[in-house]
Amino acid sequence: MADWAARRATATDVPAIAELRAVVLRADLERLGRYDEQRVRQRLRAGFVPEHTSVIEVGGEFAGCVSLRSAEDAHWLEHFYLAPRFQGRGIGAAVLRGLLERCDRAGVLVRLNVLHGSAARRLYERHGFTVETEDPVDVFMVREPALDSTSPEIDA
Template identity: 80%
Template structure:
């Protein structure tokens, strides 16, 4: 597995995250007859909040994001998108699972 890091997202990350969202959700939304690439991207843009979002970088390049929004006594997993080429290689493995 390549070296990966989390960094705080900024407003400059919104387009990369919107594009990745469209890629990741395409198959499932197409299966449901609901895929509209522009809408998928725009919904992300309209609701994007950088503060609770972390960008996943692999080898210094954008590979995905995760957003945990704080709520009363908990956190909600709002977004978790990982580029297809990085899926299945252990990046998202829980930290308590040995690598």
């Protein structure tokens, strides 16, 4: 696994994150007949909250991002994107593990949605997420907090 670091996102990160979202989601959105060149970027811009988001860097280079947003009954894992050249190196699993362990220590349920057919679903299932509901585009997943957690945390 490559060495990585996470830092708090700022408003200046929005263009890079919006572009990464377009790249990462394109194949799945096209397969689902939902890809729109502008909308894919605009949806990120409309919902971006820097305080909930961490930028993932590898060797000081922008590699991805992840958001963890508090809601009434759970935390929502959102905007978890890793540039294709950094995928398959264990970085995504390490980032996810750190966030989930933080939620476990707080005893918080975690929710997310993933596009039907996305390879990311396997990552989430390996980390204890199960399907709660689904619609024609999204699969909504949930993970109960684990009882024991000891890894370092990252901010998001």
